[in-house]
Amino acid sequence: MPAPTRAADDADGPVGSAPMVLLLGRVVIEGAAGRIDSNRQSAAVELVSYLVLNPGADHHAIDDALWPGRLVNKQMRSAVISRTRSWLGKDADGEAYFPRVQDTGDSRYRLDQSVTCDWKVFRTSRAPAWPATTRTASSPCAGPSRSSAADPSPPSTPQRYAWAEPAIQEMVSAITDVAYELSTRRREAADYAGALWAAPQGLLAAEENELLHRQVFLAHHAAGDVDALREAAARLARINEGLGGGVDMEAETAQLLSTLLPKTVIRR
Template identity: 65%
Template structure:
């Protein structure tokens, strides 16, 4: 989910006309385990009156597509086999977001090499902005969690970039900030991390290039937005002033 939606390891087949709904159902259940059919209806078909004739074929096709684990159990168990008549994926199905959260908790709590490594592993899971490329007519239910993901990625990227810069690991500081920008290219708090890293390294040319990149991004947003005051002030302090000579 931390980039274009992708499901790996599905062992069955599915008709192309069912694939989009099956992917959305799988993602929804990964983020909302233990829901009833009313929640599924509201997520996948918002505002529509849904009956079994619409819902059940999608669930059945998804179950067949996801297949079974090594233990022979379905990755999407039948609701009557769950014990509480709720829909959930089997424990064998994992997702990058839950792994990111686990690594982030560990890394943010530990200010040592192990903590830094956990943060790096979390950021390595980021492939782009969460839920990139989804059908704009679908996934309305996901908007709050997308914002949560973006915010968490930015926080982790900022923390790791800061830790690296404080230990003079400039490549590490740049990598962390740039990884966060994959998810939120407009995040000026991460652009400031890049400016500071280049300045620490004494690379003024790279600093100017990074400042120009942010200016270009801001020009593309909503027809053009102003740079944050804190960012502008930082650049004024970091960039050398032109030399003026009196005649």
């Protein structure tokens, strides 16, 4: 039996500091005050991730999300919920971050409102300054695609996190929208370094998004860095070659590169 352990990324914060659910990258619960066996942790992390995105779920919804296609008895579900509750711990007033269902008032499961989530913070901070545009990821992400700014890791088994697919697509779309808008603003302000930081943040979530690759090309061209422009074009070509046996570059991208790259002069 593995020794009880905390998640490697758990913060050693003071008692009463609420956990934070990190979804924009490898899924991690920071700040869980309790302990949990390492072989039980993945189910607890998934349950917390599900509830932070689906507050007020009943036990049927939880069963369908965490154990799709399986017959789940109450004892099994209760054991996972109890372990997760103990792991998340309590606030300074002794209130559980994962209240018992009888304490929620409607017999549904939800986390305490003090439990935060990076995806919710992203949406809130984006709302006033970054209105949604019509631009979205050019193709869907294969799994919880995230990284430093956004790289959700694919689930380790086909069924794990299958419930999260709609949320993943929303995250990818929002991240690429913001990356596009910010890179455009930075480039138009002649801040080419800023533009070349912003666009790749979106590419962490959707590396095949040619709208963002075009932003990179334009920034390199505006900065007068032809070698970097050629390398960026070669990188997109490598990405496209690896997609489903190879795909062609979008016509708009090819046209842009033909305009930006110096023409080869053939001497006779």
